[in-house]
Amino acid sequence: MIPIANPELGEQEADRVSSVMESGMLADGDEVRAFEREFADYCGVERGVATSNGTTALHAALEALEIGAGDCVLTTPFSFVATANAIRHAGATPVFADIDPTTYNLAPAVARETATRTDVDAILVVHLYGLPAEMDALADLAADLEVPLIEDCAQAHGATYRGDRVGSLGDAACFSFYPTKNMTTGEGGIVLTDRHEVADRAERYVDHGRTDDGTHATLGHNFRMTNLAAAIGRAQLERLPRFVDRRRENAARLSDGLGGTELSLPAEPEYARHVYHQYTVRVPDRHAVRDHLADHDIGAGVYYATPIHEEPAYDDVAHDAPVAERAAAEVLSLPVHPNVSPDEIDRIAEVIADYAA
Ligand SMILES: Cc1ncc(COP(=O)(O)O)c(C=O)c1O
Numbered sequence: 001m002i003p004i005a006n007p008e009l010g011e012q013e014a015d016r017v018s019s020v021m022e023s024g025m026l027a028d029g030d031e032v033r034a035f036e037r038e039f040a041d042y043c044g045v046e047r048g049v050a051t052s053n054g055t056t057a058l059h060a061a062l063e064a065l066e067i068g069a070g071d072c073v074l075t076t077p078f079s080f081v082a083t084a085n086a087i088r089h090a091g092a093t094p095v096f097a098d099i100d101p102t103t104y105n106l107a108p109a110v111a112r113e114t115a116t117r118t119d120v121d122a123i124l125v126v127h128l129y130g131l132p133a134e135m136d137a138l139a140d141l142a143a144d145l146e147v148p149l150i151e152d153c154a155q156a157h158g159a160t161y162r163g164d165r166v167g168s169l170g171d172a173a174c175f176s177f178y179p180t181k182n183m184t185t186g187e188g189g190i191v192l193t194d195r196h197e198v199a200d201r202a203e204r205y206v207d208h209g210r211t212d213d214g215t216h217a218t219l220g221h222n223f224r225m226t227n228l229a230a231a232i233g234r235a236q237l238e239r240l241p242r243f244v245d246r247r248r249e250n251a252a253r254l255s256d257g258l259g260g261t262e263l264s265l266p267a268e269p270e271y272a273r274h275v276y277h278q279y280t281v282r283v284p285d286r287h288a289v290r291d292h293l294a295d296h297d298i299g300a301g302v303y304y305a306t307p308i309h310e311e312p313a314y315d316d317v318a319h320d321a322p323v324a325e326r327a328a329a330e331v332l333s334l335p336v337h338p339n340v341s342p343d344e345i346d347r348i349a350e351v352i353a354d355y356a357a
Pocket of ligand 1: 053054055056079080082083126152154155176177178188189
């Protein structure tokens, strides 16, 4: 079986985890501090605050930006549900704006139009599948509205927008290091920001509001990362450039192989360097194609079959997003992770071409 995801872990990770185990300092500590610095440096950002996962990173970032009860956060309906859940966990309300049909990311014109109808206190943009959103237009909108711009980079480690790494493009950014992501810490996440007061508040929030003098001045959570997770992350970060190159090579080869078919292939606009967390095509009879791939031992995934506003937990949020709804009915993601070989990519393309013929 060629799985849709398969994290690559090796001796580097094992060695670093062993050192942490020998030190006996398993929870928050020096390894986490080193990972925060190294990941923030990689993205070209001043500060990093590591968290227990990507959802808690989003929650902590919103709290640190003082977004909460009574606030509305403009975001995409076409993402993992965690994006909107974090807004609600912070006490705010998500306001969905429809996506662009080729990039699957927030459509800036729709976002601007949505903001004329509803008060917006922050914008939370997702770089879906590893493709950066149209950040210039969204940053202009955030500046016009005088609200913070937050990036959900859970799927986009190493992607660039006009040459700058995602994570460095707004007031704060959040990553996930779940095992299916482009790099992992097991479970884990991080908040990045150049704004020191925001980083300070995030640091306190993830540690029960604890201040340097050991008092607890504000409410917080235990959203801390462990040294064990950070040890894996430091080794993975060293390998991230190769992981990204392998995904991009696999994606390019798959696009060549699928060129003659009727499928809509992923776009890579001139402003973006896509990192292909998912290689997602559109195909009207996706269930049949998925079954056909499974018959040939090829895994495929659907991200996401239900746009967030149509999830039962969001019944109280009235919204229409026809472009996201249509995408949800047609998208299918194919394996391009670093462990898929060129021969396997060719086989995936052949199996799909056979089906289409
Ligand atoms: C776009 C997006 N946002 C947020 C998350 C939440 O991350 P985590 O699963 O680490 O909580 C994920 C990952 O699952 C994601 O894909």
